[in-house]
Amino acid sequence: MRKLAFVSLLILTFVIAGCSGNASGTQEYPKKNIEIVAPASPGGGWDLTARSLEKVLTDEKLVKENINVVNKPGGGGEVGWKYLKSKDAHTLAVNSSLVLTNNLLGQSELTYKQFTPIATLATEWQALAVPADSKYKSATEFMEAVKKDPSKVKIGVGPGLGNDDHLSIVQAASEYDINPSKLNFLVYQGGGDVVTALLGGHVDAVTTSLSEVKDQHLAGKLRILAVSSDKPVEGLEDVPTWKEEGIDLVFPHWRGIMGPPDMTEEEIAYWDKKLSKMVETEQWKKVLENNDWEGFYKNSEETKKFMKEQHDLYQRLVKESGLVK
Secondary structure (H helix, E strand, C coil): CHHHHHHHHHHHHHHHHHHHHHHCCCCCCCCCCEEEEECCCCCCHHHHHHHHHHHHHHHCCCCCCCEEEEECCCHHHHHHHHHHHCCCCCEEEEEECHHHHHHHCCCCCCCHHHCEEEEEEEEEEEEEEEECCCCCCCHHHHHHHHHHCHHHCEEEECCCCCCHHHHHHHHHHHHCCCCHHHCEEEECCCHHHHHHHHHCCCCCEEEEEHHHHHHHHHCCCEEEEEECCCCCCCCCCCCCECCCCCCCCCCEEEEEEEECCCCCHHHHHHHHHHHHHHCCCHHHHHHHHHCCCEEEEECHHHHHHHHHHHHHHHHHHHHHHCCCC
């Protein structure tokens, strides 16, 4: 009886201790302020994603701790991601396909496997656009001309080869049995310069983010031949997808968020819970609408699988493009 009473008392002691801990509001994570790294200067897509995250998570009271956005520009994300690698789970960073292609192009030793996938958040889509008076009336007509003589068709892209703008048309060419390494690209400093070149008649077509050409298309100043989405884009129902043009291509220009190496299951689960709620808020949906983004949420496990799929795709496209041997 004495032994039984002792065991009962011991169990009761643990229960009371556990309840006391919960009552005091003690939590394992987060224990301090959260930092979100935008691996670029203020004003760009990464910065906007980071600041939108901070605002919605704070305004919706999903995260009680203070959230600070820090800009770490340089090296196409390299500086910011190196900084993240040295931090604990209270620091996260915005990412995109550059976390894959920087390594595949030999520009960085960092790989996506060195970080903890947290979420995929949103996407833009890629667009192929031509002047309003172009002889190419469809993406298929354009691809037929390129197939006949790739050197004669000048395609504008920016700010460099190996990004999504470039690799989306590489994939389209590959699907159309065109050797992507034969495509004739003229490289400009950015999306705005690419569109200016198109309107000035310096190139026959451009491959760029949809947001760069949407307003000009609606104004009748240029014509979008195809978008890389899986279904027609709202407000641009007259523009066919590549799939509708008979080319098996869906190409998201996604942005997400990742953490440093070796985050615990509990830390990852915390962000799964918070971000899955955030993407359902009206405030986040307004962010998507205002920036011509589309919801593309994937939780940590889905993002881990998605990153592997994207890595394998980009590895093939980079090789087919002729950028690496």
